[in-house]
Amino acid sequence: xxxxxxxxxxxxxxxxxxxxxxxxxxxxxxxxxxxxxxxxxxxxxxxxxxxxxxxxxxxxxxxxxxxxxxxxxxxxxxxxxxxxxxxxxxxxxxxxxxxxxxxxxxxxxxxxxxxxxxxxxxxxxxxxxxxxxxxxxxxxxxxxxxxxxxxxxxxxxxxxxxxxxxxxxxxxxxxxxxxxxxxxxxxxxxxxxxxxxxxxxxxxxxx
Amino acid sequence: xxxxxxxxxxxxxxxxxxxxxxxxxxxxxxxxxxxxxxxxxxxxxxxxxxxxxxxxxxxxxxxxxxxxxxxxxxxxxxxxxxxxxxxxxxxxxxxxxxxxxxxxxxxxxxxxxxxxxxxxxxxxxxxxxxxxxxxxxxxxxxxxxxxxxxxxxxxxxxxxxxxxxxxxxxxxxxxxxxxxxxxxxxxxxxxxxxxxxxxxxxxxxxx
DNA sequence: GGACTATACGGAGACACTCCCCGTTTTGTC
DNA sequence: GACAAAACGGGGAGTGTCTCCGTATAGTCC
Numbered sequence: 001x002x003x004x005x006x007x008x009x010x011x012x013x014x015x016x017x018x019x020x021x022x023x024x025x026x027x028x029x030x031x032x033x034x035x036x037x038x039x040x041x042x043x044x045x046x047x048x049x050x051x052x053x054x055x056x057x058x059x060x061x062x063x064x065x066x067x068x069x070x071x072x073x074x075x076x077x078x079x080x081x082x083x084x085x086x087x088x089x090x091x092x093x094x095x096x097x098x099x100x101x102x103x104x105x106x107x108x109x110x111x112x113x114x115x116x117x118x119x120x121x122x123x124x125x126x127x128x129x130x131x132x133x134x135x136x137x138x139x140x141x142x143x144x145x146x147x148x149x150x151x152x153x154x155x156x157x158x159x160x161x162x163x164x165x166x167x168x169x170x171x172x173x174x175x176x177x178x179x180x181x182x183x184x185x186x187x188x189x190x191x192x193x194x195x196x197x198x199x200x201x202x203x204x205x206x207x
Numbered sequence: 208x209x210x211x212x213x214x215x216x217x218x219x220x221x222x223x224x225x226x227x228x229x230x231x232x233x234x235x236x237x238x239x240x241x242x243x244x245x246x247x248x249x250x251x252x253x254x255x256x257x258x259x260x261x262x263x264x265x266x267x268x269x270x271x272x273x274x275x276x277x278x279x280x281x282x283x284x285x286x287x288x289x290x291x292x293x294x295x296x297x298x299x300x301x302x303x304x305x306x307x308x309x310x311x312x313x314x315x316x317x318x319x320x321x322x323x324x325x326x327x328x329x330x331x332x333x334x335x336x337x338x339x340x341x342x343x344x345x346x347x348x349x350x351x352x353x354x355x356x357x358x359x360x361x362x363x364x365x366x367x368x369x370x371x372x373x374x375x376x377x378x379x380x381x382x383x384x385x386x387x388x389x390x391x392x393x394x395x396x397x398x399x400x401x402x403x404x405x406x407x408x409x410x411x412x413x414x
Numbered sequence: 415g416g417a418c419t420a421t422a423c424g425g426a427g428a429c430a431c432t433c434c435c436c437g438t439t440t441t442g443t444c
Numbered sequence: 445g446a447c448a449a450a451a452c453g454g455g456g457a458g459t460g461t462c463t464c465c466g467t468a469t470a471g472t473c474c
Contacts, residue, residue, distance in 0.1 A: 013421060013470055039460060050424030055462060113320075120379040151396070158389040165372035172327040182365040183372075186397035189358070220441060220450055246431060257453030262433060 020057050022047040024071075027064055035109030036065060062114055066125035069107070073129065076104050080136055091149035094140040095188055098163050101133060102184075105167035112168040119161065134160045141191075154191045162187055227264050229254040231278075234271055242316030243272060269321055273332035276314070280336065283311050287343055298356035301347040302395055305370050308340060309391075312374035319375040326368065341367045348398075361398045369394055 012020075026047035030038045040061060044054040058064035079100045087093035105112050118126035119134075137156040144150035166183045219227075233254035237245045247268060251261040265271035286307045294300035312319050325333035326341075345363035352359055373390045 010420090015470070016422060019423085040462090041460065044424095051462075052424055052464080053422075056422075060462090116376065116379045153389075154393070155389060158386055158393065161376045161386060162390070162393060165376050168375055169323065169368045169372050172323045179365055179368060182360075182362060183369070186361070186365065186369060186394070188397075190393035190395075190397035217450095222440065223451060226452085247433090248431065251453095258433075259435080259453055260451075263451075267433090 016057075019047070019049050019053055023049060023054055023057060023064075024067060027068055031065075031068065031108045036061070036111050036114065040064070062118070062124050062126055065111070065114055066129065069126070069129060072104065072107060076100060076133070083140070089149065090140070090144040090147050091192060094137075094144045094150065094159075094191075095184075097137065097140045098159060098187065099184065101137070101160065101163040102167045102170070105164050106170055109171055112164045112171065116161070116164050116168075119157075119164070130160070137163075144191075149193055150191050151193050159191060162190070223264075226254070226256050226260055230256060230261055230264060230271075231274060234275055238272075238275070238315040243268070243318050243321060247271070269325070269331050269333055272318070272321055273336065276333070276336060279311065279314060283307060283340070290347070296356065297347070297351040297354050298399060301344075301351045301357065301366075301398075304344065304347045305366060305394065306391065308344070308367065308370040309373045309377070312371050313377055316378055319371045319378065323368070323371050323375075326364075326371070337367070344370075356400055357398050358400050366398060369397070 023043065026043045030043045030046060040054060041051050043064075044051045047054070054064075058067060080097065083093045083096045083100075087096060105115055114126060115130060118124045119130045121127060122131070134157055137160050141150060141154065141156050141159060145152055145154070166187060169183055170180050230250065233250045237250045237253060247261060248258050250271075251258045254261070261271075265274060287304065290300045290303045290307075294303060312322055321333060322337060325331045326337045328334060329338070341364055344367050348357060348361065348363050348366060351357035352361070373394060376390055377387050
């Protein structure tokens with residue numbers, strides 16, 4: 001099991017690994033229920049460890065969040081691969097990717113805020129993740145721009161931010177939930193070039 | 208019970224009014240520097256009053272924020288009147304109004320968050336303000352829809368949320384700041400019907 | 415298996431913030 | 445100038461973050 005010999009770090013102790021997993025499980029649950037602003041001490045308690053243990057594994061809230069999201073990255077990546085091969089055209093692929101991003105950023109209540117902060121600072125563990133996704137966004141965007149279905153002046157980073165912002169708005173969800181589709185429609189019209197279709201109310205399936 | 212207490216009932220004591228003003232001044236300064244999340248105790252101290260006094264005047268952070276914004280409402284209203292009379296067309300008027308809203312919501316760092324929350328709950332002092340602005344948005348939007356310059360499926364509330372979201376994104380400002388214009392461009396293309404112009408980067412001269 | 419050490423644990427504690435409570439001070443009035 | 449209502453202020457309870465250090469334990473060597 002010493003395949004992590006890259007940094008010559010010794011294998012972590014068994015109890016440390018176990019506690020780390022417990023903390024991650026508790027955090028997943030707790031953040032799901034209380035949003036990313038939930039009490040870290042409460043998470044430690046729920047995980048059955050002391051506060052010190054939590055902070056040793058994850059020096060701050062962001063580090064914990066980053067570890068939590070790492071697990072979900074795979075899902076997003078496979079969604080990307082699926083879109084690459086199965087999308088009918090470049091525009092639909094980009095649209096699908098942005099929707100996937102938006103959903104990803106809505107995994108926990110309040111998650112868009114640290115993500116936005118990370119996208120700006122580039123010095124946080126979350127920033128790495130964000131940059132990777134911006135790169136993917138760029139891939140889809142360029143494809144759409146090449147085939148003339150996306151405006152040329154649009155930048156990938158801005159689209160990423162739009163996805164975060166959409167997620168942010170959805171977080172406060174009006175009761176009817178129709179805003180989610182409306183926002184997606186406005187966004188698509190925002191970047192699409194020959195938007196003959198009128199999306200947002202009729203064209204999308206209510207999800 | 209005396210509704211709309213426009214200096215009826217009993218006149219507030221002089222020191223109370225004075226302290227209220229001091230608190231408002233301090234809060235304006237403090238929020239400008241530290242964002243809306245700044246310490247309320249610190250504001251009390253800077254205002255030269257005890258914490259109890261602050262909380263008596265403004266039971267919570269939102270109430271303080273609402274009072275602070277009330278002063279700025281007038282500016283927005285006059286901007287609205289200006290757009291009503293001077294805008295070249297309905298689309299430009301709506302665009303100008305949304306830009307004004309976006310700027311308003313960016314008055315303090317972090318302001319979009321409580322505004323978004325207020326727009327959803329409708330039971331806060333801020334909610335009243337928000338609803339009023341949504342109504343104004345509706346006015347501009349309907350005008351634009353009537354003359355065929357805005358998509359018919361767009362709703363005013365969603366545009367208001369888009370303005371808040373734009374402000375939210377700007378809050379994390381990338382260094383270059385070009386995102387501000389990019390977002391505005393995407394938004395306009397999002398709701399405009401015959402967007403022949405390519406805004407956000409260049410293209411149109413007389414904007 | 416026993417001893418030894420690096421590693422990890424846990425929870426008390428220092429510090430910050432929100433908000434309430436109530437004894438004290440100030441204001442306005444007669 | 446006296447008096448009651450109005451307002452003040454800051455101590456303190458409750459909650460949260462994050463650190464420090466004495467103690468427990470896993471893994472290793474004999």
